[in-house]
Structure formats: C-alpha cells, structure tokens
Amino acid sequence: MAAVAFVINGTLAKAGGRFLPLCHAAAARAGxxxxxxxxxxxxxxxxxxxxxxxxxxxxxxxxxxxxTVRGCAEGLANTGIPLGIVPVGTGNLLAATLGIPAHARA
Structure with a gap:
C-alpha cells in the first residue's frame, strides 16, 4: 500500500486538528x-x-x-517524490499561481 505524508504547519489557527480528519479521509479514499x-x-x-x-x-x-510549501520542496529536492499542496496559509501565492483551489476540501 502506498504511503502519503502530510506536513501540516501547526502554527496556523488549529491547522493540525482541523485538517487531520480531511487528510485521513482523502488518504482512505485513495487507498x-x-x-x-x-x-x-x-x-x-x-x-x-x-x-x-x-x-x-x-x-x-x-x-x-x-x-511550508517551500520547506517541503527543499526537503524533497532530488528525491523524485512528488509534492502535493493544500493551501491554508495567508498569501498562498504559489498555489494561486498554479491554480490550486483555496478551499481545502477541493
């Protein structure tokens, strides 16, 4: 079974508690x-x-x-492991530029 790691910036307003159930559900749907x-x-x-x-x-x-996205990208550099983005920060400039929906459920 494939493994997915969610790196959640906990300094955002209750990001860990708010998004953990969404992350669990998304991972379960994908197996x-x-x-x-x-x-x-x-x-x-x-x-x-x-x-x-x-x-x-x-x-x-x-x-x-x-x-958080920049840090994860740096940590994954030269690994070949893909990076997903759930934009829940203040500006989310990269996500907006890439057309990633701002709503976490999307």
Missing amino acids: WTPEFHVTGKAEAGVAAARDAAADGADLVVAVGGDG
Whole structure:
C-alpha cells in the first residue's frame, strides 16, 4: 500500500486538528496509508519532508502557506517524490499561481 505524508504547519489557527480528519479521509479514499508531521513553524517542513522521504513516503503533501510549501520542496529536492499542496496559509501565492483551489476540501 502506498504511503502519503502530510506536513501540516501547526502554527496556523488549529491547522493540525482541523485538517487531520480531511487528510485521513482523502488518504482512505485513495487507498493510501497516511502519516502526519505537525510542525511548529514553516521552516520545520524541510526536516519533516526529508524524514518522510527517508521513511519511504510515495507522496508528501504540504498543508500550509508558501513557507511550508517551500520547506517541503527543499526537503524533497532530488528525491523524485512528488509534492502535493493544500493551501491554508495567508498569501498562498504559489498555489494561486498554479491554480490550486483555496478551499481545502477541493
């Protein structure tokens, strides 16, 4: 079974508690085994994504703003592991540029 790692920026207003059920449901629908890394700040996404890659994740999903996405992208550099984005930050400039819906359920 494939593994998906969600890196959730916990400094957002209750992001960990609010999005964990959504992440669980999305993983279950896809038949994936989820793991969760709730970070204390966006920069912690680098280590969380790097650890997820080392642990065998097939996909890493950044749940946060541009800082979380940047950190996860840096942590996954040269691994070949794809990065998903759930934009729940303040600006979400990258997600908007890529046309990623701003609503988490989308």
